[in-house]
Amino acid sequence: MADRRRVIVATRLYTPEVTAASFRMDALASALADDMDVTVLTTRPPASARPFAEPGAVRVKRMPVLRDRSGAIRGYLQYLSFDVPLFLRLLAHRGDVIVAEAPPTTGLVSALAGALTRAPLVYYPGDVWSDAVASTNAPRLIVSAMRRVERFVLRRARCALAVSPEVGERLGALGGHPERVEEVGNGIDTSQFHPGVASVRVEKPYFVYTGTMSEWQQPDLFIRALARLEEEDVQIRFFGQGSSEKKLRELAEELAPGRVHFGGLISPSESASWIRGAVGALVSIVPGIGYDFARPTKTYAAAAVGTPVLFAGAPTGAEVVRAGGLGEATEFSVDEVTAAMHRLLVDARDGTTERERARRAEWARREVSLQTVGSRAADHVRRALRGSGDEHP
Known part of the structure; x- marks a missing residue:
C-alpha cells in the first residue's frame, strides 16, 4: 500500500x-x-x-x-x-x-x-x-x-x-x-519454546547449555562441577558458539572425558527439544565484571518449556530464578553448582521436575x-x- x-x-x-x-x-x-x-x-x-x-x-x-x-x-x-x-x-x-x-x-x-x-x-x-x-x-x-x-x-x-x-x-x-x-x-518465543515440544531421546540424562560461551559466562564452571559427580552417569550437552569453546573442549577432555558433548549451532526448534529433555538448563553470569544486571534469555527458554534452570553467578539473574521458582540459583562456585546439579537429578528421578513443568511454562507465557x-x-x-x-x- x-x-x-x-x-x-x-x-x-x-x-x-x-x-x-x-x-x-x-x-x-x-x-x-x-x-x-x-x-x-x-x-x-x-x-x-x-x-x-x-x-x-x-x-x-x-x-x-x-x-x-x-x-x-x-x-x-x-x-x-x-x-x-x-x-x-x-x-x-x-x-x-x-x-x-x-x-x-x-x-x-x-x-x-x-x-x-x-x-x-x-x-x-x-x-x-x-x-x-x-x-x-x-x-x-x-x-x-x-x-x-x-x-x-x-x-x-x-x-x-x-x-x-x-x-x-x-x-x-x-x-x-x-x-x-x-x-x-x-x-522468548513461546510459540517455539513450550512444554509440548518433543524431547530429544538419548540414553543418558544430561544438563544442557545453549548459546554463547564467553569470558563473561565462563561455563567451564559446569564442567568442573560435572567432574565431581563421579557417582552420577550424567552428561552436559553444549550448543552454540563463542570464544571459550576451544578451552571448554580441552577442559572437558581433561576432567570429564566422554561426558561432555558439543553440538554446535542448532535451530530454535532443536534447541527447545534439547532443553525439554534435559535434567536442567545451565546458565551463568560471572559476578563483578560488568554484567551483574544481565537477565539471560537462556533462563526464559528453559522456563518456557518447563525445564528447571541452574543459574550460577550475578544477583540479578539469580533473583529472576528465585522469584519465579524456576529452579536453582547459586553463587559462582563449583561446590554450590555441584550440589545444585545433584538436587536437580533427584528432582528428575522423583517426579518433581514434571510436576513443576506446567507452572514454570505458565510463568514464562505470562511474564516473558x-x-x-x-x-x-x-x-x-x-x-x-x-x-x-x-x-x-
Missing part, C-alpha cells in the same frame, strides 16, 4: 542464528510488518546453520560477513565487515525510520546514514557495550573510544530500547537523555513472551516515527 511507512532494521544477527539478539529483532520485525514495510539488512548465516526459509512478511537482505573460527561475528574486524558496507546499504534502502541493533558501531553507521536521509534512529542494544568491553580488561583507549561512540549514538537516537530496568538506567545515564530510553523487556516484547518495541518505533519523542539535539 502506498501509505505504508518503511522501516529499515540493521542487525548483524538475525534468524536462523540462535541468539537473544536475533530473536529480539525477528520479533520486532514481525510486529512492525503488521502495518509497515520492513526491510532487514543483515548477514548471511554461518555455513553450519541448518536450511531455513525467510519470513514472508519481512524482506530480508543478506550479505557475507567475516566470522571468527567458531562462526561468531565477534571482534572489531568482524564488526567492521558488517558496519562499513551497511552505510551504503542504508543509503540504498532508504526508510522512514532506522532501527539499529548493537554494537555501537552499527548504531554509529545507522545514525550517520539517518542524518543524511532524514530518518530518525531507534537504537535497540541488548546491553551496555562499553561496560562490557571494560569488563574484558580491554585497553583503556579501546574502552574510551567505545564509550564515546555509544554516547554519541544514544544522544542521536530518537529513542533507545532497553531489555531491563538495569540496562535502561545505564543507557539513560550514559547518553544523558533518560527520558528517551524505553524499557521493553526481554523474552517475546511476542509481547516485540509488540511493545514496535509501538515505540511507531512513536519515534511520528515524532512523539524528543527531537535530535
